[in-house]
Amino acid sequence: MSDTFVVVGGDAAGMSAASKAKRDDPDLEVVVFEKGEWVSYGACGLPYYVKGEIQSLEELVSVTPEEFREERDIDLRTGHEVVSIDPDERTVTAESDAGTVTESYDSLLLATGAEAVVPPIDGTNREGVYTLGSMSDGKELREYVARARDGEGLQQPDRGPACRYLEDCSGPVAVVGGGYIGIEMAEALAANGFEVNLFQRGDRLLKGFSEATSEAVADHLREQDIVLHLGSGVRELAGEEAVDAVVTDGGRVNVEMVLLGTGVRPRTDLAADAGVELGETGAIATDPYRETSVDDIYAAGDCAEAIHAVTGEPAYVPLALTANRHGRAVGQTVAGQPTTGGAIAGTAAIKAFEVEAARTGILDHEEALEAGFDPISETIDAKSRAGYYPGGGTVTITLTADRDTGRLLGASLVSEYGEGAVHRSHALVAALTEGAAVDDLENYDLAYAPPFNTTWDPVLVAAKVLSGNLR
Amino acid sequence: MSDTFVVVGGDAAGMSAASKAKRDDPDLEVVVFEKGEWVSYGACGLPYYVKGEIQSLEELVSVTPEEFREERDIDLRTGHEVVSIDPDERTVTAESDAGTVTESYDSLLLATGAEAVVPPIDGTNREGVYTLGSMSDGKELREYVARARDGEGLQQPDRGPACRYLEDCSGPVAVVGGGYIGIEMAEALAANGFEVNLFQRGDRLLKGFSEATSEAVADHLREQDIVLHLGSGVRELAGEEAVDAVVTDGGRVNVEMVLLGTGVRPRTDLAADAGVELGETGAIATDPYRETSVDDIYAAGDCAEAIHAVTGEPAYVPLALTANRHGRAVGQTVAGQPTTGGAIAGTAAIKAFEVEAARTGILDHEEALEAGFDPISETIDAKSRAGYYPGGGTVTITLTADRDTGRLLGASLVSEYGEGAVHRSHALVAALTEGAAVDDLENYDLAYAPPFNTTWDPVLVAAKVLSGNLR
Structure with a gap:
């Protein structure tokens, strides 16, 4: 009798694991329990769905349940919530509308993902308070935007793409949190004519990025008429049934x-x-190998830790690529070829209106000190294309290195959208993953042509300046 | 008495060396002999000057002779051609309109650059035959284009930016050579209304790139109405005084x-x-350290070899970044801090109309075999942005690796302009410089967000596919 691989959770990590395991070992029985109806969807696309750049939720689905079942021969059971696992008996029990089912496993993957944190303040259960973690969240938000644009919430349904073009803005809304979701949703809402207030407890946006990046993004958001409330811890979401105000210390x-x-x-x-x-x-x-403390139970994706490429220590950075990579690695492992799927570097990218930013590794000096490094950082501004070439803008790069060894620890980059901050970050991920020092990086023979960069690409300029400071 | 550093040649390598040496050791006497009038100019910008996107040659100059003399305290002597070097006496002799001068040196840098190759065929000295190596070449070509646009050469001076929009094309011109200069000049001439015939002796353009890249660029050039004559060795440039035909075998x-x-x-x-x-x-x-076989004589830039990062052997790849890096390194060395300036990887980038391409490392299997590797290549097409995100296109990537070790040897990438082939290449330069294997590369935690890439960036897809073939 063939082995059974049971997967709990049908999104990136779970379906990557299921697909890879079945492909590499077609004799394996692969069972996936997913409590919702959607599987293998790109949650990262939800803000663009709410914004209106993507027309249907189905577009976010990379592989449909039918394709998993029929083409990939995976026993995918949507609407099934796993309620318990018995490691001694090697069974999982799941509930659905049809009742309770218990399934035996030889290998089990926990791919239960993450959930939106609701802050411990009053009023989060009022009508008009949303989060954006799931496809149904996305659906609700899009419906809210559509209702508002149809005149129930906003005064001028036909008033165009963004509030700043209007004489009279209305429909003020709040985004609480200045991370990826907060900023992407600020863009999505502003594009639909809302006056957006963005509240951030800390004194800067995108706290995992460098201060220079945070400031560049904040400046740009203000130019786009987003009202930033930095250093504004939210006390309460006030109102009757529906929310009608955000109350802060200020x-x-x-x-x-x-x-x-x-x-x-x-x-x-x-x-x-x-x-x-x-x-x-x-x-x-x-x-x-993503195996947990319990034999043959694996965990991958947004529910699990991973090893950080710079510190070598466990870290929690729930992002899509890691879920895909580590899910796939578990699939290979249970199919007989043990695979780690590699480390993480805490890399992330964001587009905010017309700027783009990326970060990777360790930038924060306290974090670097704790990991045993002696951090030093440098920030440079450089032209994104040859000075004489039409167009182009500025790329601002912060690099952090270890003073003793020169090793690159982290990087944060920001530029106008299309001027390459994000794609340039890939080289820095490669360098820090390989343990390169900034004076190695300074000498990389990077591609150059006037429509793309200056002879010394901004990445090299940053390395050169920081490397000079280390001598 | 202070030491004297003499530099022969005032472009990228020479002026980088002079500037760095003087900055690091202000007591050093730094003398630069340049036979022409222009120094420190971006020759890579010349096609864009001829095209008309850059309005004056002065824009290509990054630092003027006056700035070198007055702000950087460099004894820059333009219009001085060095005619001999006496290593025993440690002197150089230069000629100028003012006569002959002999200068003693403690260190000498040869930064004499490269010159355009004129093929050994009949007719290359006819009127109407141009090369593009120097600022004066650029000036002559721009003047030719202007004359043609004013009606002397072209029938319709006001007919718009590109021949393909016209009912009746005239002014057929030829570009001989399908490398960077040839392709960039094909774009520059087509944009000015010329019907461009591009002759390439070999059977594909951009021979240092992968075949997939060459084909993508060739297809795009044809779409832009460039008439490609591949596999067409030119026999003669025919005509009376002026050239009036290109004669090939065909x-x-x-x-x-x-x-x-x-x-x-x-x-x-x-x-x-x-x-x-x-x-x-x-x-x-x-x-x-760029020192030649003769003590205290250095060579850097387009006149010199450099060590290849993949093979560890000397190679000749005359490009701007290497000239800058190695010139600067010589400046540091003669100022007392010996510096190598690093290896080269044969990296290059090109924009051709609305596509962009980059290459790095060793792609050619014969070349890889000669260097002791067992090469294997794979080419993939992947989406440049999330499938559901508006816009985007295709990135085509070829990777070459060593079968035994998995080590990445080379890469070639092509995409629509703006879709990131060139900036993605930086990660591959980093990887191959660090000696990474493709299964390391496959696990890089690259930045992801829907406006920039798919969850697995095309670079990771390419690594994953090639890595799978190695198992």
């Missing part, structure tokens, strides 16, 4: 809607109940 | 002008006469 801002973009946390209840150990980050701890 | 094409873009060769006469050894490539041989 005062009260009337709004018609609130989007909470205050981060995510790993879904670990099922794992914890089964006796699977969690790490210090609160996510599921694993070995390099 | 026939005769009437043209009004010919641009020779048939490569460059290092200017080494001065070095050879002084007893400086040349390498197998024909360029000046140096040690890792």
Whole structure:
């Protein structure tokens, strides 16, 4: 009898694992339990769906449930919530409208993902308060925007793409949180004519990026008429049934809607109940092969820790590529070829209106000190194309290195959209993953032609300046 | 008395060396002999000047002679051609309109650059035959284009930016050579209304790139109404005083002008006469610090060899960044801090109309075999942005690796302009410089967001596919 590989959760990590395992070992029985109806969807696309640049939720789905079942021969059971795991008996129990089912496994993958954090303040359950974690969240938000544009919330339904072009703005809304979701949703809402107030507890946006990047993005958001409330911890979402104001230490801002973009946390209840150990980050701890403390139970994606390429320590950075990579690696492993799927570098990218930014590695000096490094940082501005070539803009790059060894620890980049901050970050990911020093980086023979960069690409300029400071 | 550093040649390598040496050691006497009037100019910008996107040659100059003299305190002598070097006496002799001057040196840099190769065929000295190596070449070509647009050569001076929009094309011209200069000049001439015939001896353009890249660029050039004559060795440039036809094995094409873009060769006469050894490539041989076979004589830039990052062997790849990097390194070295300036990877980038391409490392299997590798290549097409995100296109990537070790040897990328082939190449330069294997590369935690790439960036897709083939 063939082995059975059971996957709990049908998004990036789960479906990558299921697909890879079945492809590499067609004799394997692969069962996926997904509590919702959607599988394998690009949650990263939800802000663009709400914005209106993507017309249907179906477009976010890379492979449909039917394709998984019929073409990939995966026993995908949507609408099935796994409620318990028995590691001794090697079974999982799932509930659905049809009742309760118990399935045996030889290998099990926990791919339960993460959920939006709702901050512990009053009023988060009022009408008009949204989060954006799931496809149904996206649907609700799009419906809200459509209603508002049809005149129920906004005064001028036909008033064009962005509030700043209007004489009279109305429909003030709040975004709480200045991370990816918060900023992408600020763009999505502003593009639909809302006056957007963005509240950030800390004193800058995108706190994992460099200060220079945060400032460039903040300046740009202000230019786009986003009202930034930095250093503004939200006390309460006030109102009757529906929210009508955000109350901070500094005062009260009337709004018609609130989007909470205050981060995510790993879904670990099922794992914890089964006796699977969690790490210090609160996510599921694993070995390099994504195996948990319990034999033959793996964890990957937004519910699990991973090893950081710079520190060598476990870290929790829930992002799509890691989920895909590590899910796929588990699939290979259970199909008989043990695979780690590699480390993470905490790399992330964002487009905010007409700027783009990326970050990777360790930028924060406290974090670097804790990891045993002696950090030094440098920020440069450089032209994105040859000075004489038409167009172009500025790329601002912050690099952090270890003073003793010169090793590159982290990088943060920002430029106008299309001027290459994000694609330039790939070289820095490569360099820090390979343990390169900034004086190695300074000598990389990077591609040059006037329509793309200056003879010394901004990446090389940054390395040259920081390397000079280390001598 | 302070030491004297004499530099022969005032472009990228020479002026980088002079500036760095003087900055690091202000007591050093720095003398630069430049036979022409222009120094420190971006020759890479000349096609865009001829095209008309750059309005004056002065825009291509990054630092003026006056700035070098007055702000950087460099004894820059333009209009001075060095005619001999006496290594025993440690002197150089230069000629100018004012006469002959002999200067003593403690260190000497040969930064004599490269010159356009004129192929050994009949007719290259006819009127209407141009090369594009120097600022004066650029000036002559721009004047030719202006004359033609004013009606002397072209029938319809006001007929718009490109021949393909016209009912009746005239002014057929020829570009001989399908490398960077040839293709960039084909764009520059087409944009000015010329019907461009591009002749390439070999059977594909951009022979240092992958076949997939060459084909993508060729297809795009044809779409832009460039008439490609591949596998067409030119026999003769026919005509009376002025050229009026290109004669190939296959026939005769009437043209009004010919641009020779048939490569460059290092200017080494001065070095050879002084007893400086040349390498197998024909360029000046140096040690890792750019010192030649003669003590205290250095060579850098387009006249010199450099060590290839993949093979570890001397190579000749005359490009701007290397000249800058190695010139600067010599400046540091003569100022007392020995610096290699790093290896080269043969990296290059080109924009051709609305496509962009880059290449790095060793792609050619024969070349890889000679260097002791067992090459394997794979080419993939992938989406440049998330499938559901508006816009975007295709990135085609060829990777070559060593079968035994998995080590990345080379890469070639092509995409629509703006879709990131060139900036993505930087990661591959980093990887191959660090000696990474494709299964390392496959696991890089590259930045992802829907406006920039798919969850697995095309670079990762290429690595994944090639890595799969190696197992």
